Amino acid sequence: MSDIILEVRDLVKHYPLRRTKLLESPARVRALNGVSFSIARGESFGLVGESGCGKTTAGHTIIKLLEPTGGKMFFEGEDITTIKGERLKYLRRKIQIIFQDTAGSLNPKKTVKWILSEPLRAQGMRSRSEIERTIRESLGLVDLDESFLDRYPHELSGGQKQRIGILSALILNPEFIIADEPVSALDVSIQAQILNLMKNLQKRLSLTYLFISHDLGVVHFFCDRIAVMYLGEIVEMAEATDLYANPCHPYTQSLFSAIPGASTTGQRIILQGDAPDPTNPPQGCPFHPRCFKRMEICTHTRPKTVEISREHSVCCHLYP
Amino acid sequence: MERTISEGTLLQVRDLKISFTTVKGDLPAVRGISFDIGRNSIVGLVGESGCGKSVTALAIMRLLPSNAQLSGTIDFSGRNIVAMHEEEIRKLRGSEISMIFQEPLTSLNPLWKVGRQIDENLKMHTKMSGGERFRSVIDIMRDVGLPDPERLYHKYPHELSGGMRQRIAIAIAIACRPSLIIADEPTTALDVTIQAQILQLLKDINREKGSSIIFISHNFGIIREICTSVCVMYAGHLVEVAPTEKLFCGPEHPYTIGLMKAIPKIDSKGRELYDIPGKVPSITDALPGCPFEPRCEYAFERCKRELPQFKALGDQHESRCFLAGELR
Numbered sequence: 266m267s268d269i270i271l272e273v274r275d276l277v278k279h280y281p282l283r284r285t286k287l288l289e290s291p292a293r294v295r296a297l298n299g300v301s302f303s304i305a306r307g308e309s310f311g312l313v314g315e316s317g318c319g320k321t322t323a324g325h326t327i328i329k330l331l332e333p334t335g336g337k338m339f340f341e342g343e344d345i346t347t348i349k350g351e352r353l354k355y356l357r358r359k360i361q362i363i364f365q366d367t368a369g370s371l372n373p374k375k376t377v378k379w380i381l382s383e384p385l386r387a388q389g390m391r392s393r394s395e396i397e398r399t400i401r402e403s404l405g406l407v408d409l410d411e412s413f414l415d416r417y418p419h420e421l422s423g424g425q426k427q428r429i430g431i432l433s434a435l436i437l438n439p440e441f442i443i444a445d446e447p448v449s450a451l452d453v454s455i456q457a458q459i460l461n462l463m464k465n466l467q468k469r470l471s472l473t474y475l476f477i478s479h480d481l482g483v484v485h486f487f488c489d490r491i492a493v494m495y496l497g498e499i500v501e502m503a504e505a506t507d508l509y510a511n512p513c514h515p516y517t518q519s520l521f522s523a524i525p526g527a528s529t530t531g532q533r534i535i536l537q538g539d540a541p542d543p544t545n546p547p548q549g550c551p552f553h554p555r556c557f558k559r560m561e562i563c564t565h566t567r568p569k570t571v572e573i574s575r576e577h578s579v580c581c582h583l584y585p
Numbered sequence: 586m587e588r589t590i591s592e593g594t595l596l597q598v599r600d601l602k603i604s605f606t607t608v609k610g611d612l613p614a615v616r617g618i619s620f621d622i623g624r625n626s627i628v629g630l631v632g633e634s635g636c637g638k639s640v641t642a643l644a645i646m647r648l649l650p651s652n653a654q655l656s657g658t659i660d661f662s663g664r665n666i667v668a669m670h671e672e673e674i675r676k677l678r679g680s681e682i683s684m685i686f687q688e689p690l691t692s693l694n695p696l697w698k699v700g701r702q703i704d705e706n707l708k709m710h711t712k713m714s715g716g717e718r719f720r721s722v723i724d725i726m727r728d729v730g731l732p733d734p735e736r737l738y739h740k741y742p743h744e745l746s747g748g749m750r751q752r753i754a755i756a757i758a759i760a761c762r763p764s765l766i767i768a769d770e771p772t773t774a775l776d777v778t779i780q781a782q783i784l785q786l787l788k789d790i791n792r793e794k795g796s797s798i799i800f801i802s803h804n805f806g807i808i809r810e811i812c813t814s815v816c817v818m819y820a821g822h823l824v825e826v827a828p829t830e831k832l833f834c835g836p837e838h839p840y841t842i843g844l845m846k847a848i849p850k851i852d853s854k855g856r857e858l859y860d861i862p863g864k865v866p867s868i869t870d871a872l873p874g875c876p877f878e879p880r881c882e883y884a885f886e887r888c889k890r891e892l893p894q895f896k897a898l899g900d901q902h903e904s905r906c907f908l909a910g911e912l913r
Contacts (some may be wrong), residue, residue, distance in 0.1 A: 314745075315776035422864055423634075453634035454801060457847035457860035464857070479776065483805075486849030486858070509851060523781040524805035535785055536778045539746040 270341060270441060271327065272303040278322050283546065294578045296322040298497040299336065306440075307344035309467065309474040309560070311505070313481055315540055319497040323465050324443045325441045327475070328362050329353060340441070358388055361434035365446035367426035371418040377429055378414040384437050399436065406469075407432045407462060419491030424455035428462070436513055437465065443475045448483060460487060481524055490576070493517050496543060496551040499570075502576035513579040515558045550582065558583060595646070595764060595797050596622040601657035603640050603649065605834075612868045614640045616821035616876075617657070620881045622765065627791055627798040628669045629808040631830070632818035635794040635865055638801050645799070646684055661765070677826050680710035687770040689750035693742040700726075700738030700751045706760040722760075724800050729756045730786060747809045748779035752786070759790055766790070784811050799878075805848060808831055814901070820876035827902040837904035837912060839881045875906070883908055 278297040280462055285291065296319045304310040312320045325331045327338060329345070337346050347355055350431040361384075377389055381400045388398055401411060404412045407428040417428055427447060434442060444463065448456040460483065466472060478484050485489055485505050491500040493516065501514040519534040536555045547554050552565040562582050570580040603615040615637040630638045631784040643649050645659055647666060659666040660737050661682065666674065683706075694702055703722045707713055713721060719738075726734035731753045742750055751771060758766050768787065772780040788811060791798055802808055808815055808829070815832045817825040817840065825838040836842045846859035863880040866872060875881070878888040887907060896909040906912070 315778060424864065452859040452865075453805070453844055454633065454847050455864070457849075457858040460849070461860055481777070482849045482851075486673065486854055506854065520777060523777040525780070525784065525804065525810040533781070535781045537782075537852050539748055539779065540776070 268306045269303045269339075270306040271475070272325060272339040273323075273327065273336070274338070275336040275513060276300045276323065276326060276333055276338065278319070278326055278331060279543075280332045288330075293547060295497050296543060296545050297326065297333075297336075298546075300494070300497070300499055301336075302492055302499065304473060304475060306473055307471055308469075308490065309476055309488040311484035311491040312475065312481060312494060313484050314494035315479060315489060317540060317543060319496040319543075320479075320494050321445055324362065324445050324477050325363065328357070328360050328443055330362075333446075334449045334585065335349075354388070358437045359439050360441045360443065361439040361447060362443040363427075363430050363434045363447045365449050366416065366579060367423070367430040367450070370430060371433075373418055375413050376417055377421075379434055380418075380429060381414075381436055384433055388437055403432060403436055406435060421456075424458060425453050427451060427455075427459050431463070435470070438470075439472070441475070442472045443477070445477045446479070447476075447549075449478065449480065456483070463487070481520055482534050493520065496541065496546055498551060498580065500552065500581070501577075501579045507574075507577055511577075513577070513584060514552075514572060514581050515556050515583075516552050520556070593625075594621050595624045596799075597659070597660040598641075598645075599656075599658045599667065601641065601644065601659060602655070603637070603644055604654050605650075606652045609869065611654070614821055614868060615644070618816075618818070618821075618823040619657075620816050620823060620826060622797050622799060624764070625791070625795050626700065626813045627788075627811055629812035629815040630799060630818060631800045631803065631808050631815060632729070633803055633865055635820075635868065636818040637821045638818050642684070642769050642801055644765060645765075646678060646682060648684075656804075659674050664894075673824065676710070677707050679757075679763075680761040681763050682765045683753075683761070683763040683770040685758045685771045687765065688774050689747070689754040690742060691749060692754055693772075696740055698739050698741060699745065702752070703756050703760055706757055710761045725756045725760055726753075729753075730758060730782070731756070747775055748782060751775060751779075751783055754788065755783070755790070756796045759794065759796065759837055762794060763796055765797050765799070767799045767801070770803070771800075772807065773802070773804075775875055780807070787811060790822060805833075805845060810908065817844075818865075820872065821868075822876050822892075823905065824877065826905045830898065831900060831902045835902075835913075837898055837902065837909045838877075838906050839883050839908075839912065840877045841904075842912065883912065 276297050277299055279293040279295050300323060312323060314320050326333050333346060337344060340356060378400060382396045385396050385399060404410060432504055448459050451459060476484060476488050488505050491498045491505050491508050495516050501517045512521050519536050522534045534557060538555050541554060548583045549565045550563040551569050553559050562580060568580050568582045570578050571584050572578045573584055591662050599619045601615055602617050604611045604613045613758050631636050642656060647691055654819055655667050661724050676693050700722055703725060707718045707721060710849050713801050722736045772783050775783060787798060810831050814828045816823055825841050844863040847861060849858060863881050866876060873892055874890050875888045878884045880899055886899050893905050893907045895903045895905050
């Protein structure tokens with residue numbers, strides 16, 4: 266693949282829990298356990314999984330809201346794992362994030378104009394007229410007009426709030442957008458509007474997306490390549506159409522079959538039990554306690570990631 | 586809309602209107618809806634947020650706040666819930682009609698052990714002794730697929746996972762073998778794989794215990810999965826009613842058609858998703874004509890002035906559109 270914009274190598278993030286015993290080191294939540302992927306410029310890369318699988322942690326670590334415990338991250342070839350100060354500020358102009366819960370991420374006491382001007386001021390734009398002009402010029406990008414500038418977030422509908430959320434990410438002209446469940450809180454008809462908007466913006470502004478979602482239908486629609494995460498690890502990664510046509514990991518298979526209404530005829534796989542506790546992941550393959558194709562080897566040996574065809578890798582003992 | 590009362594009807598809602606008295610005036614949340622729930626059926630109530638589906642459910646439980654005004658009738662096995670005394674409705678709630686809410690963490694009491702919360706329902710509505718109730722609670726917990734119920738009985742809600750909590754909420758709901766269960770977005774807060782488990786459980790309850798279920802959701806996929814028939818709501822109105830497969834194979838209201846096109850599907854990849862232009866009307870808007878008219882691509886002059894009546898399309902399929910049957 267040519268022109269890789271972001272590369273993540275063996276990313277590890279552990280959250281220490283509160284110390285419960287004096288002489289023992291505290292337990293850790295293993296949110297990311299060696300995650301590797303790379304994203305090409307202009308592509309939409311999807312990260313799917315259930316809650317607690319580490320997908321949001323991955324997003325937050327890349328934009329350096331969290332410090333990684335281990336591993337390396339490269340943005341446009343530069344090692345960004347430990348950058349600080351001016352370089353970090355520059356990085357944050359290039360990488361922006363769209364949050365899921367716009368009601369929670371937009372300051373309720375400030376107007377839309379203030380919310381949109383904040384990233385500009387943070388990046389050092391001082392002139393009021395320049396800030397104002399930038400905002401007015403960019404509103405059209407998300408199909409809003411100037412009448413919105415003096416409103417407060419509570420005066421906006423869910424879809425409008427998400428448009429403001431998107432615009433406040435775009436206003437610095439970034440190249441890489443991390444979209445963390447951008448449409449999960451929206452109604453179906455609004456969700457379609459936002460997804461189309463994001464697609465169009467991608468074409469117009471040549472953006473690259475890291476799209477994080479639990480909704481396989483949405484991810485499949487939106488993304489070129491998809492990585493499926495389970496308990497802090499990528500269990501399968503492939504091109505979207507390939508992943509759908511030929512899901513190899515039992516977890517991916519069960520996820521696809523669990524999409525309600527997706528298959529009215531096909532065999533439905535209903536997994537037993539809950540996802541395990543990430544402070545104490547199971548021995549061997551992390552998925553084996555719920556797996557319907559479990560073998561003896563899965564209980565004690567971790568599977569290795571193998572490439573089964575071009576651009577399609579899977580981490581399961583079924584594929585030696 | 587006239588429908589005859591048949592033997593198999595459990596709940597009959599006629600011309601139900603709900604409005605809220607506020608400082609901004611009376612806000613109509615539900616603007617006159619009628620539907621039937623048959624015995625042993627699962628009926629979906631689907632629509633986007635603010636369309637009045639949850640308010641309808643709360644009206645059936647008579648759980649609306651005091652500033653709500655109700656008119657119309659809700660006939661439950663021959664009794665009108667709207668006109669019932671508080672005492673009467675209390676006896677009905679939890680025993681004959683019960684409810685499962687979206688977020689089990691907020692609907693369960695955080696200070697009570699989960700077993701006691703199931704027990705409370707039995708204590709209220711049956712004459713069983715303590716020992717009988719305990720055995721009964723254990724059986725119910727086993728019925729909803731909770732492993733090791735004797736141990737879980739003594740757990741608090743925060744000690745359980747999201748899926749287990751929702752199973753507890755379902756156990757409370759089915760404890761007295763109600764004839765009607767209202768499930769208000771019961772799987773929205775859960776992961777897909779857990780959601781599949783809970784849907785299966787609700788289907789089993791419907792089949793084995795014969796409870797009818799009103800299933801409220803905004804997710805058409807789930808509705809298709811679980812319901813026998815579907816009512817589509819928009820801006821306080823019912824716009825289309827049909828058996829599930831009929832609705833999915835041939836929707837006859839522009840709103841339903843639009844919604845279905847807006848869901849990302851496997852074959853929609855690479856194309857632009859259809860999006861319904863505009864947004865849902867606000868509760869304060871006066872809607873003299875069809876509520877969907879401003880967003881409808883088929884709208885014509887008459888839609889602005891006049892609210893269409895339901896048009897029967899055969900096989901219990903009805904749509905509230907002047908053009909129903911001629912749309913495609």
